[in-house]
Amino acid sequence: MGGVTELQAMFEDMVTARYYEERLQEEYLEGKQPAFDISAGPIPGELHLAAGQEAAAAGVCRHLRDDDTVTAPHRPHHVAIAKGVDLKRMTAEIFGRETGLCGGKGGHMHLFDPDAGFACSGIIAEGCPPAVGAGLAASKRNEDSVAVAFLGEGAISQGGFLESLNLAAVRELPVVFVIEDNDWAISMPKERVSDVADGSRRAEGFDMPGTRVDSDDAIAVSDAAKEAIGRARDRNGPSLLEVQVHRRMGHFMGDPQTYRPEADQEAAADRDSIERLAAELRRRGVEDETLESIREDAHERVDEAIEWAKDQPEPSPEDAYEDVFANPPSGVTDEEPAYDLGTDARAGAESGGDD
Amino acid sequence: MGGVTELQAMFEDMVTARYYEERLQEEYLEGKQPAFDISAGPIPGELHLAAGQEAAAAGVCRHLRDDDTVTAPHRPHHVAIAKGVDLKRMTAEIFGRETGLCGGKGGHMHLFDPDAGFACSGIIAEGCPPAVGAGLAASKRNEDSVAVAFLGEGAISQGGFLESLNLAAVRELPVVFVIEDNDWAISMPKERVSDVADGSRRAEGFDMPGTRVDSDDAIAVSDAAKEAIGRARDRNGPSLLEVQVHRRMGHFMGDPQTYRPEADQEAAADRDSIERLAAELRRRGVEDETLESIREDAHERVDEAIEWAKDQPEPSPEDAYEDVFANPPSGVTDEEPAYDLGTDARAGAESGGDD
Amino acid sequence: MAESEPEPEQEPEPETEDDAEPQVVERDLTMSRAMVEAIAHEMREDEEVFYMGEDVADYGGIFDSTEGLLEEFGHDRIMDVPISETAYIGAAVGAAQEGMRPIAELMFVDFFGVCMDQIYNQMAKNTYMSGASVSVPMVLTTAVGGTYNDAAQHSQTLYGTFAHLPGMKVVVPSTAYDAKGLMHNAIRDDDPVVYMFHKRLMGIGWMPAPDGPKTPVPEEAYTIPFGSADVKREGEDVTVVTLGLHVHRALEAAAELADDGIDAEVIDLRTLVPLDTETVRESVAKTGHLVVVDEDYRSYGVTGEIIASVAEDRLADLEGVERVAVPDVPLPYSRPMENEVIPSVEDVAAAVRSVRSTESGAE
Amino acid sequence: MAESEPEPEQEPEPETEDDAEPQVVERDLTMSRAMVEAIAHEMREDEEVFYMGEDVADYGGIFDSTEGLLEEFGHDRIMDVPISETAYIGAAVGAAQEGMRPIAELMFVDFFGVCMDQIYNQMAKNTYMSGASVSVPMVLTTAVGGTYNDAAQHSQTLYGTFAHLPGMKVVVPSTAYDAKGLMHNAIRDDDPVVYMFHKRLMGIGWMPAPDGPKTPVPEEAYTIPFGSADVKREGEDVTVVTLGLHVHRALEAAAELADDGIDAEVIDLRTLVPLDTETVRESVAKTGHLVVVDEDYRSYGVTGEIIASVAEDRLADLEGVERVAVPDVPLPYSRPMENEVIPSVEDVAAAVRSVRSTESGAE
Ligand SMILES: Cc1ncc(C[n+]2csc(CCOP(=O)(O)OP(=O)(O)O)c2C)c(N)n1
Numbered sequence A, B: 001m002g003g004v005t006e007l008q009a010m011f012e013d014m015v016t017a018r019y020y021e022e023r024l025q026e027e028y029l030e031g032k033q034p035a036f037d038i039s040a041g042p043i044p045g046e047l048h049l050a051a052g053q054e055a056a057a058a059g060v061c062r063h064l065r066d067d068d069t070v071t072a073p074h075r076p077h078h079v080a081i082a083k084g085v086d087l088k089r090m091t092a093e094i095f096g097r098e099t100g101l102c103g104g105k106g107g108h109m110h111l112f113d114p115d116a117g118f119a120c121s122g123i124i125a126e127g128c129p130p131a132v133g134a135g136l137a138a139s140k141r142n143e144d145s146v147a148v149a150f151l152g153e154g155a156i157s158q159g160g161f162l163e164s165l166n167l168a169a170v171r172e173l174p175v176v177f178v179i180e181d182n183d184w185a186i187s188m189p190k191e192r193v194s195d196v197a198d199g200s201r202r203a204e205g206f207d208m209p210g211t212r213v214d215s216d217d218a219i220a221v222s223d224a225a226k227e228a229i230g231r232a233r234d235r236n237g238p239s240l241l242e243v244q245v246h247r248r249m250g251h252f253m254g255d256p257q258t259y260r261p262e263a264d265q266e267a268a269a270d271r272d273s274i275e276r277l278a279a280e281l282r283r284r285g286v287e288d289e290t291l292e293s294i295r296e297d298a299h300e301r302v303d304e305a306i307e308w309a310k311d312q313p314e315p316s317p318e319d320a321y322e323d324v325f326a327n328p329p330s331g332v333t334d335e336e337p338a339y340d341l342g343t344d345a346r347a348g349a350e351s352g353g354d355d
Numbered sequence C, D: 001m002a003e004s005e006p007e008p009e010q011e012p013e014p015e016t017e018d019d020a021e022p023q024v025v026e027r028d029l030t031m032s033r034a035m036v037e038a039i040a041h042e043m044r045e046d047e048e049v050f051y052m053g054e055d056v057a058d059y060g061g062i063f064d065s066t067e068g069l070l071e072e073f074g075h076d077r078i079m080d081v082p083i084s085e086t087a088y089i090g091a092a093v094g095a096a097q098e099g100m101r102p103i104a105e106l107m108f109v110d111f112f113g114v115c116m117d118q119i120y121n122q123m124a125k126n127t128y129m130s131g132a133s134v135s136v137p138m139v140l141t142t143a144v145g146g147t148y149n150d151a152a153q154h155s156q157t158l159y160g161t162f163a164h165l166p167g168m169k170v171v172v173p174s175t176a177y178d179a180k181g182l183m184h185n186a187i188r189d190d191d192p193v194v195y196m197f198h199k200r201l202m203g204i205g206w207m208p209a210p211d212g213p214k215t216p217v218p219e220e221a222y223t224i225p226f227g228s229a230d231v232k233r234e235g236e237d238v239t240v241v242t243l244g245l246h247v248h249r250a251l252e253a254a255a256e257l258a259d260d261g262i263d264a265e266v267i268d269l270r271t272l273v274p275l276d277t278e279t280v281r282e283s284v285a286k287t288g289h290l291v292v293v294d295e296d297y298r299s300y301g302v303t304g305e306i307i308a309s310v311a312e313d314r315l316a317d318l319e320g321v322e323r324v325a326v327p328d329v330p331l332p333y334s335r336p337m338e339n340e341v342i343p344s345v346e347d348v349a350a351a352v353r354s355v356r357s358t359e360s361g362a363e
């Protein structure tokens, strides 16, 4: 368990993420009045918020450096914030602006911040193999950076995740897989779709250490993550960590959640990891004012980011044609080499094609 | 462990498969002289033989009925024979003849015999999900048939297999997954590509029973399979069984095996499950003549099947255009229904498309 | 004229085979309601039909593809499945080969890459590879399309990707009427049918549909044959061939063009496999001008196929061709860029004007 | 004239930029040797280049794609990987985004369905989705093609499938010379390149190649640009556009046709993305007749694209078009049927004759 300063840093990440998403939600719902229309308003498309899951991101990312790589799934903001993604440019991206992280091409499910070592994507478990690849690169280059792939508990039955466990294990790569178990995969409760209640058990079949943190406790997450990440950094191979979190909202904005028992929603609301960490901080002698000022600073940064983002220009329609490739379509050259191969060769009249 | 009659039946399957593949090998190599040309001769294309793996097929299929479903991978003959696939039509298929199981369209990797409940395919672990589907059908129809998916030890890291474990487990379907561990995936030794030496451990992460039979012992396989298949038939859910076998030949015909230590090849040759079962039968009082006559009968049936197959007509080129669909392209009708929808409706001038 | 008769339980073959006046249909449904009605009907008729997918039970399908079915049929026949498309779509193949008639849903077509092997190497090929000793009577439903800024991994149609690979019939309804009749045919067919429904047409509360997809729909079951394109608007001057959402955009463009005296014929392909080239060729024989409008990527896809299939048989009829499609870029997120790349009504109208004014190749 | 200079270690840019006589190349290599030579060269030059795939180390690649590389570079850089294409191809994406330059091999293109998500939703889209803040400098090598009776799951080319989806450059060499120059460009390119090599052209001992793919190959490194089709035979009467194995079948057909006084031009596309439509159009402007020959499925693929791209810009030049491709059936196993569906020399010759004799649409 870290010292008070570290806990405060986690607290800061968590309240930043929570407030950030409250603000996004407001903005998102804004243009969608009176009837909810997904394509209307300043933030169109799907929006997956992570309120209630902040402990997982803060506890894990605490132990990461800029040169470590994180891949996150469709519910990425809390992880991005904890990993140190540029808040303004992320926000501009979510608002689809030209100065967004991806120039408005990615949107909230496809945020790329290579400086912060962060990427996310929208297909279940899709970030796992690239995280293994980042681990592979570190191992090949003899660097001590690590890679962390986040996924939901609904993703633990997807081939891309399971294959990644094996590849990371057999090559002993510095990778940590983090399952955020929020009990739900959209409308599907986990017992309906998974044979194990404890997702970290998946590790067993791959001879990999697996641990589950059973409460929304940022400190416990941090402790478990410290061990797993430390193991990876020390070249002792990959591990799997599952963290119980709670989904305080619908799967995406606009989700009616009619499938969800009220008791479950209430329980999620009650289990607030932020309040829990605040209580612990108070217990350790941190003043209410300190916590309050952390909150206020966070809110200020968030408000600033959102204001900034909304001021940014929209991309022009023609920008859509850029960035399919990084190099010209022709590659590193556009000139034919000049050789004389003889006529026959190019006319295919040579005989014998085999070794 | 079954009685002598059952062991003899296994023995019969095993010697049939062994001799069958020896004969196929001869025929295959025939037209490929002097230089090996994969596209020449009476059997073109790849040919994967299973010599040394017969115990797995015989031990498992002993407990299966015609209405049980088996899916096998690219190395299918021993399994097909043990499952009771029509030997003549299978052979005709391998020779690409019109009366083959698939009319010459499938070839040795794509044998379908619905009467025998058998199918195989050429993509790693591809047969696992359809086997789960057969189990699902049995469960939905309240029948006590079961499904068995065979795969190689190289396939245990493929998503299709791993996803299937979960789906079978979460629905408690009557499915048994059987891994034939022959130590090699083409040229890759299993320790290079898998994190676990015992593939049945994959079951652990899926909360499913897993067993490994560590010797090329048909009787031990049969005992383990009996339990697993019984469990499935009794609606107690799926299980995973791994069987150690040995690859006596190259991965496919023409494989130079330069990657393979000689000692390993010799060990495979020494560990002959057929000899082992013969010894056990003799120990139990079965006369040499009995075994010999089983062998002779098997050889006769095989020779007959091969002769028959070679006598069969080739498909005509135009047959290639048949069988893309079972029904006409238009489906169950080729007539437009006659309704008067009003002009507007079909001209798209209606207003309001939402509920 | 008879009112549409509510006899969903029995199965009166509705086609008036004689010369009687066609029945007038007056009940309007959204496309999702029509599709679900067909599924429910078939499930009532045949115990072997069942539906599996993610969030198809309690949620009713993210895009309303199974809305209300759970209540009638329960979790055994409206099955939520783990997020493991390879496993459950492959399981549908296995169950179909046992003689059941599964409908499996791939939530977004964009996810095909996690499960394409089961789709194209098993579902689509097993009939052929087996010499038709097995058949695979299943339907693969999947949501397609953009226009709501869901970016590169959730906005594609991939029409061409599926239509290119043999062994699957590929259906793309554009109206409630078509959706129902095509779904009946899809479920009854012994072959695998990929049924691609455009999210924007479904009539989902939170994604307003354009005018058009909500149409009169007969209460009883009826089957629309595959491979039969529908002339959604007759015209003399230009043939506009399209499908899905863009049927409605093309119709809107045609209405605009009519004001300028250009009379466009709008052909809705309805199915890509089989493809009704005959209707297209006949229309081009009449108009001489062909515009193909597609929401899939431009190259190596639907637009090329339609143009080539006319060119190879009716080159002399062709005075000009144009195509309008997504310009070979992934779907960008933000509104100005997404609007730029997904063909609009204006893009269609402009292409029609252009194909009429300049003979291609005249440069 | 200088002899070809064996300086594989250094990197003299080989193009003679001045007006000097082009260097005469006399060393013949098989296509696999040429491809491997390029890989080895790049691996020597750049520590970040590595190769991963199944059976690429000790076996040397089932189709000789890595023959001999293990000896020089060891198991760390010539990596055998578990049979889990999603994991290792996705890992290549991840390593590429970290700045390494992986080459990942998909043993047969037919297996794409188990890993297409990583290929097309990550490898191909991440540059775009990130607004080019990341790039994915990797090569995906894969073996394509039939002609040896390996049936429906091991004989496809799937050229159209890959070319249709944006974000990947798609390369299909037909000769050793092209294979090497295109591989150098592929590895040095910062973009994902799908490098599809036809098994039948590699010069594998157990799969005899036709005449043609074994060509003179310079010893030093050289790059062939993508999007530059190569006129493999000049002709006046008909334009035959093709790629891969069928370049050689088309050349053989052209030789036959020449005996009958028909002078066919044979264009080898060499890359599908980018596509050199200019060379095709210019040729058609000259010949007026277009035959497209493809070993992929006929519909919604390469043949349609080539024809449409000429029709939309040069309709007036076109007097007749034909396509020759796999007729929308899975690849059958047995010899008479496989021969029937894979375009033969005779099929190409017949199409050329047909396109010359009847104007399309004249029926
Ligand atoms: C391969 C694939 N299948 C389905 C989906 C649709 N989908 C998006 S999120 C989601 C549920 C994910 O649940 P979980 O992994 O638990 O993450 P959570 O949403 O709870 O954070 C599904 C099914 C997808 N994006 N990709």
Ligand SMILES: Cc1ncc(C[n+]2csc(CCOP(=O)(O)OP(=O)(O)O)c2C)c(N)n1
Pocket: B074, B075, B122, B123, B124, B151, B152, B153, B154, B155, B156, B182, B184, B185, B186, B251, D054, D083, D085, D107, D111, D114
């Ligand atoms: C998805 C996929 N990847 C790769 C292959 C090529 N391949 C065919 S067999 C094989 C090795 C299989 O090894 P194993 O599963 O152990 O079976 P064995 O051949 O030893 O019986 C490979 C890699 C394939 N057919 N499908």
Ligand SMILES: [Mg+2]
Pocket: A152, A153, A154, A180, A181, A182, A183, A184, A185, A186
């Ligand atoms: Mg969840």
Ligand SMILES: [Mg+2]
Pocket: B152, B153, B154, B180, B181, B182, B183, B184, B185, B186
């Ligand atoms: Mg093996």
